[in-house]
Amino acid sequence: MASDLLSIARSGAQAARIALDITGQNIANASTEGYVRRTANLAEVAASGGALQSGDVSLSGVRLASVVRNADPFRQSEVRRTGSDAARAQAEVDGLQNVQSAVEQANIYPSITAFEGALQQLSANPVDPSLRAATLESARTLVGTLNLASQELGSAQSGLQFQASDGVTQVNAIGQQLARTNLSLARSGDATSDRSALLDQRDKLLQQLSGYADVTTTFAADGTVGVQLGGLAGPALVTGGASATLTMTNGPTGIPSFAIGAAPVTLGGGSLAGQGQALSKLADIKTGLDSLANTVVTTVNAAQATGVALDGTPGQPLLSGNTAGTIALTTSDGSKIATAPAGSVANSRDPGNLTAMRSAIASADPAGKMDALLYDISSTVAGRTVTRDALNTIANTAKTSLDAQSGVDLDREAVNLVRYQQAFQASGKAMQVASTLFDTLLAIR
Known part of the structure; x- marks a missing residue:
């Protein structure tokens, strides 16, 4: 009996020690990301009886059946x-x-309206060199803003592609x-x-x-x-x-x-x-910006072709390129702006062709197209932000639910520490009692 009691007590001490180790791991990893609480699953050790007593069952202690991870697959x-x-x-x-x-900070819309305003001022005195220079400068500013927007969109595209490439890695x-x-x-x-x-x-x-x-x-x-x-x-x-x-x-x-x-x-x-x-939307915005730049180029150059410059020569294209990235100003001479109709003499004050240019630009409405482009991207960002916030709330709720089920509860682990420590001490006491009984039996004469 004493040796059986020693075996039972030893198994109890081993099981309690393992359970204490698992509880200690839970406490040590309470703040560890991805750690799932463990539970010691203990089971009785049963042994059959001796010879001619196969029907008897003797409880022989306790064992660790498994270490259970408190994880919910769902x-x-x-x-x-x-x-x-x-x-x-x-x-x-x-x-x-x-x-x-990239689109808003380039200030394309103000540069378009400034160019249209400069053309309107030039129509008051088509031969004024300062007004011609101001009009050409406003065209240069418009070209620069389109170039800048194209460059910034290219940088945004490269950044997104780099992030995606890193994500694939x-x-x-x-x-x-x-x-x-x-x-x-x-x-x-x-x-x-x-x-x-x-x-x-x-x-x-x-x-x-x-x-x-x-x-x-x-x-x-x-x-x-x-x-x-x-x-x-x-x-x-x-x-x-x-x-x-x-x-x-x-x-x-x-x-x-x-x-x-x-x-x-x-x-x-x-x-x-x-x-x-995001890259798909960027491609749409870039296409719209290139279309706007091409509209400005074709509209202005078409109007130039129907008039004459200040020196009476036929109007030449003021702009080149067909995209926001390639659009450029072809001259730095304000006198090349074809303000007078074809056939007019040099230094003509007739603003007929300039009026036609302004009418064509108003009809093409680059400012309206730019405004629509800005509204498109801003409304898309606003809508996606609302969706993101909603999805973040749902994701946080799911994570909280998982943490509540599989995370470490320090109060519960403190109770387990006391429980398994007492179980370990009780097993030690049982071994002490078994040893005393065995010594007593040996002392009998």
Whole structure:
């Protein structure tokens, strides 16, 4: 009996020590990102009776049945899904704000109205050199603002493409780490702290990955995970211990496309999707800006062709190029502005052609087009910001729910410390009693 009691007490002391270790790990990692609370699952050790007593059952102590991670797969999936949506919205808003700044800070709209105002002033005295110089300077300012906007949009595009390229690099790095984690999980034993740590690492990597792209996961019985990008129909990034490579290709308009091998990937979530959406809007804005610049060039040059310069020679193009980036002023001589109709003599005060130019510009309405472009980008940013804030709220709610279920409660762990410490002390006392009984039996003569 005494030896049985020693065995039972020893098993109780071992189980209590393991439970204390697990409780200590919980307390030490209470603030660790991605850590999931562990619980020691203890079970009775039962042994059958001796010879001719196979029906008897003897309780022989306690053992650690498993280390349970208090993780809810559904809540974890919700955190990944909502976090992916929030990351997409945040990346899109960040990109669109850069586009908005590039267009607004160039001050194109004021430069257009200033050019139109200079033409109106010139019509009062078409032969005044100072008015001609002022008109040419306003044209130069307009050209400069369009060039600046184009350059800033190019910088915004390069920045977004760089961020997307870095995101692709991170996705591939996380995929490789997940594949290595899968291999370690397949080799790990059940009911071990190492396995729990590997599962924590797996879940943390999945959450990081969902920040870059929308992921679909498939979990195996051994804890390994398969990952697809771009929904259920998307290609596999991680399969067992192997990881594929995500690639990005920038199209002619700067919009990126993604693929795994030869299979295209259509991303609906994560920062990569948001950056792609921002680049798509940037391409639309750039197209609109180039169209506006081309309208200004063709309108002004067409009017120039129907008039004569101050010296009576036929009007020549004042502007060149056909995009916001290539538009340029072709002359620095104000006398080249064709204010008089064709056939007029030198130094003519007839503003007929200038009036036609102003009418053509008013009809083309570059100021109205620029105003519409500014409204388009500003309203898009405002709308996406509202969506981002809503998605952030949803993502934060999902994360809070997961933390409440799987996070460490220090009050609960303090109770466990006392409980398992008392269990350890009780097992030690039982071993002391068993030793006393055994010594007493040996002393009997």
